[in-house]
Amino acid sequence: MSSPTNTAPILTVQALQEGCAACSMHQLCLPMGLDEADMLRLDQIIGRRRRVKRDQSLYRMGDTFNTLYAIRLGHFKTYQMNSNGSQQITGFQMAGELLGMDAIGTSRHQCEAVALEDSEVCEIPFVQLEALFQDMPVLLRQFHRIMSKEISREQGVMLALNNMSAQQKLAAFLVNLSSRYVTRGYSATRFQLRMTREEIGNYLGLAVESVSRLLSSFKKNGIVDVNHRDLELLDLPALRSIALGTPAC
Known part of the structure; x- marks a missing residue:
């Protein structure tokens, strides 16, 4: 055998x-x-x-x-x-x-x-x-x-969301996503939003209209470029400043 x-x-x-x-x-x-x-x-x-x-x-x-x-x-x-x-x-x-x-x-x-x-x-x-x-x-x-x-x-x-303005909340949310993607080896400035604007608003305590309006404001000021769910953070330092409360755009 x-x-x-x-x-x-x-x-x-x-x-x-x-x-x-x-x-x-x-x-x-x-x-x-x-x-x-x-x-x-x-x-x-x-x-x-x-x-x-x-x-x-x-x-x-x-x-x-x-x-x-x-x-x-x-x-x-x-x-x-x-x-x-x-x-x-x-x-x-x-x-x-x-x-x-x-x-x-x-x-x-x-x-x-x-x-x-x-x-x-x-x-x-x-x-x-x-x-x-x-x-x-x-x-x-x-x-x-x-x-x-x-x-x-x-x-x-x-703690942060309880004390932030709507603009700060969205900026902080985007900065947080950026840092988490970097940790995973992805781009800090170009990624796709996997969640809807309504879901973002629900999480941040904002109306969906406020999320859309703020994204449009960030885009107008050259801070982000957004096309549907495709997002590019054009000025990440400015976004961090907004999240901290200064300056407002």
Whole structure:
């Protein structure tokens, strides 16, 4: 009888090539700082890559929490329902960010996550991830860093929006998008708005007419160039100044 061929190493290498190590977002996501062996262990608990079509829900408010989702491709919005039954958008998420952390404390999702375009996520079973934390302190520290950064970002947005004029809100929103795209290796000044003007207004607490009027004002003053959803930030320093409150255009 011939000895069985051991194919496990080949499969393991292939899994690594298709998994976290080969993902262009791996420096922004959980694997940052892990060596190859630890990254393999993380790859082995990731259940699957899940494709989410545009306007499809990844999870709904009240759903039982079992899984974190690392966005591999695409964009999402998260929202809650107001007492009058209308949506209140709480954030826009993009590749390299985690979805589902809102449910860790209560074991149920506190918002709904919907794809703004055809997207793809990596499913990370949370119970298995917690087990890895015990053996991989680097992974635990990275997870705490991500959670802390997300909490700080959300608190900063809430405080800023409460004290900003409409013009400042939109400028700050565009500057924030610019910085997040740069972190992902994309252009700081040319990108496409994945969300509608109505969704931007909902998030910022502005009427859709105000968003359109402000974009037109920024365009007239040579600060941005906008064509439908295609956006170019022509004067990013000026946009930052507006976000800080000076000067107004």
